[in-house]
Amino acid sequence: LPKTTPIGNGEVAHISGLGTSLYSNMCENAPNLTTLTVPDNYSSISISWMDMGKVSCYHMLNSSPVWAAESLWDSITIYVPNYEAYQNYSKEEKWKNADFELESGEFPVTEIEVGTPGEFAQQIVESDEYDWDNILRLKVTGELNAGDLLNIKNITYLKEVDLSGATFDELPERFLENSCVKKVTLPDFVTKVPADAFQFCYKLSEVNLNNVKYVDPNAFEGCYNLDLSEYIPNFISIGTIAFAGTATAEAIFSEELKEIPYEAFRDCHSLKKVLIPESVTRLGSRAFSGCSSLEEVDIKEGLTEMECGVFASCPSLNELSLPSTLQRFYLSYYDNNFTTAIKTIKCKASVPPIADDYLVNGLDLNNVILYVPSFAIEAYRNAPGWTRFYIMKNLQEPVSKIVVNRPTVMNLQSDDAFALESNPLLLLEYDRNTGSVGQLEAKGDGTLSASNFELIQEMGSRDYWNDHRVSLVNDAENMRANEVRNTITFEKDRWHFISFPYDVNVADIQALDNADFIVRYYDSESRAAGNTGNWKNVAADGTLKAYQGYILQTSNYNDAVIKFPAIDNTNKNNIFAHEAVSVPLNEYQISADGFAHNYSWNLIGNPYPCYYDMSILDDASKKLPIVIWRGDDYQGYRPIDDDVVLRPNESFFMQRPTSGEITAIEFV
16 A cells, blocks of 8 residues: 555645545455555554455554554454564454464464373463463473363464374364464374364364374364365275365375265365275265366266265366266255256266156256266166256267166167177176165167176075075177176075076186085986985086086075186076077986886976066976975975966976976976
């Protein structure tokens, strides 16, 4: 500001004050002005601080305080010439609450060595050198307890805290909340920042978190001047609202982090880039909402769940890519899920993630394009929430992994070749976390050549709650895989009747965690001869034949997980059968005086990897009696009279007629 102003005839008038008693708005025509320098000849400031627009910083060149019409508050920064000038200003009632800084020199450091834990406050009260109002920079040494640490924030005008030479168990909750501190130096042994520790320390701009791994809820909420970009990669646990409102510019997360919770980075207006690693499986509601500068979001494969409003009110975010592992949205009527700025959404999930109509809240549907795998467009068009999108197009990106853990349709077309040319992994699984079971209906004349087709499921006794079998109903003409494998969790200490549509070398069967198991076949020829004890162990170098039945039992502390890889032969791709399958019924002759009920019993299996209604067998086959093991005993049926549905990979007994008219079962 000027010291003088021309008044005409070469004369000047000396200016002695700022503003008038009328408190006129000096900054009405200077909306971007932030700083004023007040000359040393000014003796009064007759302004309303509140009416000064964006001006929040004043350089006072006078070492003695000038008269002020209104008291200052701590959001106004006042620069004074030196520490002596600060002492003068801080004694004046209307100036003392300002945030003071020095034009030259530094504020002195007050060092306090605590001799006995709990005596920090007592040493201040009993000291003749300092009190709660004149400590600006504090260095504490010695052994502290929680009370000592909490009392630090009672120092009225504290700017800096150095605890590097102190020892204590851990920082307490609400450690420095709502304080005016600007810089904090912590000991290197601190690994956790507790809840509310620095909440609303709005002037805090520097804190060392070199070895911190855990950040609890609200720990840095409202630290508007604090950029934690360099420390974010170190945190393996983040609490709700932990960094809301901070000046963090970049968030590249640790590969040990599992979740980014509720409002963790809400209203971080400086945040421009976010990188979410494979380890993160869940994004909490409004985790990045209100991040007005956010431009780039990179979500790696691994994310499975997104809650409502994760990227709401992010006006700089134009494109969002969602990984193939995404399974579910948790949405709310009250929240916009996305920002209206988004013009492109790429969802790589082969199965539409679970959603509802609130999915599109906040989107301008006339101007947003949803890109999904081409073979899944039909599924997305009919899926709740996703069906609300107006414009849906093929995602022109190779698909490396297709995960099916709930019911869906895959419509393979010839123009899918680009997306599937990399021979993706096809995974059909039961998801224990959500309880959903993979059920895939495949159709179309396109080609899917998978690198590996794996079915992950649980087998319990028939009609039991712990039986969760995946299914593939295939009407596609060109599906195959280089490798095929079933990974099955078996209920322990029970006999399970199993079968596969492909051949398995017993030596290749892998039981996880060294679980013990035994596989047996039924010696039908021995039964026909009238013998008992007809269950025989399959040899260690034997083979489980396609469509044949076996029994298996495990013995372990817990249910056992066992892998059954297919032999690489022509039977391997039987699992993709989309036409009728004929399973032979072998003849086992009885002796002349033998009993007819021992004749030609065959233990065979469901040839399809899906549930099969036996009523659709050919007319001759469904008249034959079958016997199914129900977990505790056998039950006989005739498909022509009884409702019988075979489970995937289930084996059963069927007797070949003595007439010889039927030599095979025709599964249509």
